[in-house]
Amino acid sequence: MGALDAQPPDPLERARELAEAAIGGDRRALARLLTAVENRTAVAEAALRTLYPKAGRAHLVGITGAPGSGKSTLVSALIAEVRARGRAVGVIAVDPSSPITGGALLGDRVRMQSYATDRDVFIRSMASRGHAGGLASTSAAAAAVLDACGFDLVLLETVGTGQSEVEVAAAADTTVVLEAPEMGDEVQAIKAGLLEVADIVVVNKGDRPGAQRTASQLRAMLVAVARVGSADRGHHAAVLAAGAEPGTDGAAHGTDDAAPGTADAGSSPIDRPRPKQPEVLITTATTGDGIPELLASLDRHRAAGRAARTSSARRARAEAQVSAILADRIRAKLDAPERRVEYDELLRAVADYELDPFAAADRLLDGLRR
Amino acid sequence: MTDRPIKVLIAKPGLDGHDRGAKVLARGLRDEGFEVVYTGLRQTPEMIATAALQEDVDVVGLSILSGAHMTLVPRVCRLLREEGQNDVLVVVGGIIPDDDAGELRAAGVAGIFGPGTTIGEVAEFLRANARPRT
Numbered sequence: 001m002g003a004l005d006a007q008p009p010d011p012l013e014r015a016r017e018l019a020e021a022a023i024g025g026d027r028r029a030l031a032r033l034l035t036a037v038e039n040r041t042a043v044a045e046a047a048l049r050t051l052y053p054k055a056g057r058a059h060l061v062g063i064t065g066a067p068g069s070g071k072s073t074l075v076s077a078l079i080a081e082v083r084a085r086g087r088a089v090g091v092i093a094v095d096p097s098s099p100i101t102g103g104a105l106l107g108d109r110v111r112m113q114s115y116a117t118d119r120d121v122f123i124r125s126m127a128s129r130g131h132a133g134g135l136a137s138t139s140a141a142a143a144a145v146l147d148a149c150g151f152d153l154v155l156l157e158t159v160g161t162g163q164s165e166v167e168v169a170a171a172a173d174t175t176v177v178l179e180a181p182e183m184g185d186e187v188q189a190i191k192a193g194l195l196e197v198a199d200i201v202v203v204n205k206g207d208r209p210g211a212q213r214t215a216s217q218l219r220a221m222l223v224a225v226a227r228v229g230s231a232d233r234g235h236h237a238a239v240l241a242a243g244a245e246p247g248t249d250g251a252a253h254g255t256d257d258a259a260p261g262t263a264d265a266g267s268s269p270i271d272r273p274r275p276k277q278p279e280v281l282i283t284t285a286t287t288g289d290g291i292p293e294l295l296a297s298l299d300r301h302r303a304a305g306r307a308a309r310t311s312s313a314r315r316a317r318a319e320a321q322v323s324a325i326l327a328d329r330i331r332a333k334l335d336a337p338e339r340r341v342e343y344d345e346l347l348r349a350v351a352d353y354e355l356d357p358f359a360a361a362d363r364l365l366d367g368l369r370r
Numbered sequence: 371m372t373d374r375p376i377k378v379l380i381a382k383p384g385l386d387g388h389d390r391g392a393k394v395l396a397r398g399l400r401d402e403g404f405e406v407v408y409t410g411l412r413q414t415p416e417m418i419a420t421a422a423l424q425e426d427v428d429v430v431g432l433s434i435l436s437g438a439h440m441t442l443v444p445r446v447c448r449l450l451r452e453e454g455q456n457d458v459l460v461v462v463g464g465i466i467p468d469d470d471a472g473e474l475r476a477a478g479v480a481g482i483f484g485p486g487t488t489i490g491e492v493a494e495f496l497r498a499n500a501r502p503r504t
Contacts, residue, residue, distance in 0.1 A: 028454055031426040039374050102375055103400040109421060110410035116417040122424055127375070127405045 015046035022149050023054065027122065030149055034124055037141050048141055051148035058090075058147035058154045059302045060317075062168035064134060064194065065178030067160025070204040072111035073285040074178060074294075075155050079115050081291045082153055088120035090146035093157040094135050097127040104128070108157060122146065133167030134158035140171040140321060161194060169197035170320040173313050174301045176200045176294075177278075179218065181210040189221035198222075198278040199301050206282040206290060219280040333368055342367060375405045376500050378429040381418045382411050383446065386436035391463065395431065398489030404496070415442055419449035422458060428500040434464040440473065447478035457501040463487070 018036070021029035036044035063071050075091055082089045093108035104127035115121040124142065131137040135158055146154045158168050169175045177198035189195060201222065203215045279297050283290035305311040334343055346363060349355035380396045382389055389411050396408045407425050409418070422430050430450065432443060443462055450458055461481040462474060471482050481495050 028423055031424055035426045097405075098400060098403075101401055101403040103403040104375070104405045105396055105400045106405060106407045106425075109407060109425075113410065113413070113417065117414075117420050123421075124424055125407050 011042040012046045015043045016050065018043065019047045019050045022145070023051070025149075027119070030122065030145070031124070033145055034142050037138050037145060038126060038129075038136070040138060044141070048144065051145055055144045055147035058143075058151055059174065059298070060143055060147065060154050060156065060172045061298060062156045062158065062172030062175040063178065064158040064161050064165065064168050064175065065202075065204075066162070066180065066183070069160075069178040069180045069183075070285050071157050071160075071178055072108040074176075074202065074204055074283065074291075075108075075157050076112045076114060077283070077285040077288050077291045078153075078155065078295065079112065079121055080288065081295045083115060083118060083121065085295075087152040088150060089122075089153045089155065090143075090149075090151035091121075091123040091155045091157065092126055092139055092142050092146070093123065094126045094128055094139055094159050096159045097129045099130070102129075122151065128159055132165075134161045134165030135167055135171060137324065140317065143171065163191065163193040166194060166197045167320075169313070170316040172317075173305055173311065174199045174298055175313075176202055176298075178202050178204050179214060180205050181208045181214045183214065186217050186221050189218050195222060195278075196275065199276060200294070200297050201278045201280045202290075202294060203280065203282045204285055206284040207287070211282055215280050215282050222280065223277050330368065334364060339367060375403055376429065376496060377405045377407065377425065377427045378431055378496065379407045379409065379418070379422050379425060379427040380431045380433065381409045381413045381421065382433050383413050383415060383418060383442040384434055384436045384438045385412060386434070387411055388435045389433070391435070392431075392433035395433070395463065395489060395492065399493060399496075402489065402493040404493070415445040415449055418446050419453060419455075422450060422455060423453050427458065429459045429461065429496050432460070432462045432464075434462065434466075437465070439464070439466055440470055443474055443479060444477035451478070459496065459500050461492075461495070463492075 015036075018029050018033045022033050033044070033047055036047065063075055065071055072093065075093070079089055079091070091112065093106070093112075095104055095106045095108060097104040106125035106127060108125055109116075109123060112123055116123075126136045126139060126142065128134075128136045135156065136142075139156060143154045143156055156168060156172055158165060175197050177194055177200075179201060181203060195201065195218075201218055203211050203218065205211065281290055281294055281297060283294055285291070305313060333339065343364065346355065346360040350357050350360050378399055380392050380399075382392050393408070396406045399406050407421065407427060409421050413421075418430065418432070421427075430446065432439075432446060434442065439462065443460075447460055450456070450460065459480050460478055461483065462479050463483040466474070466482050466484060474482060480499055481492075483492055483495075
């Protein structure tokens, strides 16, 4: 551990050391690296540049849903299932930062204690630090670090979400949305937002009354309606009939979809985004019921995504990362002292309605080219 | 680079189920601007040391009301040292007799907070003594 303690003055050197140690299995180096990533230091950037080419092998799975729907408990149950198959699993669990004090209570580990000392389980809590999309701004980078360090599965658990925190879908290969029984009627299921980005919908707390009914409603509205949009009318009628049937097939529901969430890739006559056709599963995370079926569903979704040349999730992730970095870089240039005067002057002009905001933005962009 | 919040692990080693104090402190430190990882009840020293390592915390706060502190606390300190986490500040809260304080400090405990300590006092102590953050 000695090499870690000596702080080389050069961030590039420090980054190389940390990255090499982390890839080599040094968990403390990995933890330090994640701290650097969270703090967006020069060391983190240099390390990420080294690590990125080694990433891309892990299955990145986003877990999202309302507060109290059981995300952390589900993650814990998934860890058990994945470890039983010998795969290494990393977890990034995000909880909100206080907008008032900047403090945070990170409580997701409470539910993840069973594998606390397993070397092939690495759990990291992250505060959202003012970022509003359900993750921290650095969560995707942290997941890439775990990916590069050889974790087969990386679970990204969001803060408790409402209806529209859909950012996780860009950060993950597969997005799991949790619902609790009796969370709402069928109209909730057809609202735009979170459920639209789900590759798999999990009705957790399956031992509660109403779980079957909630799953049936979700299946009817999400799966059947998505198929009504497709050309196959005969299929549509059959699915509607199946969807209207109250859940009768035990814990493993919805496994009839051959390629979940991969709605008609390729053959669409009109080039318009198609709704996903998520699988709807029922789990009871506290007992493990339905968890093997969930893992099987995750594996199927991953295999389907790999079959596509570059999955749309990966492309969305690339775009989110590059555009965030681009925005940071532009921001940094605008914040440079030599531009500060012009920037302030333009802001003042916009504030006083002397200049419209589009013109101000154009002038700033022109300034960056000079 | 940025002035990131101090990250604190609040854990309850051992078997007593009295977690009100730990939860109140976790909440209070949140309000003081700390990032608090709360791991809950019945933690072994190994679980606490692993969580401290994975979370890369600056401070480990142990809450014990069972009387088992002379066994559990030195073990947490030793495990942290073995992992190379020498710079992590360890503090203890709960029912700790004055006679035990010297031995706990010798084991590596930086601060001991008994009943009546305010959250402000704890926060001030942590800000003054936590490792410098990079």
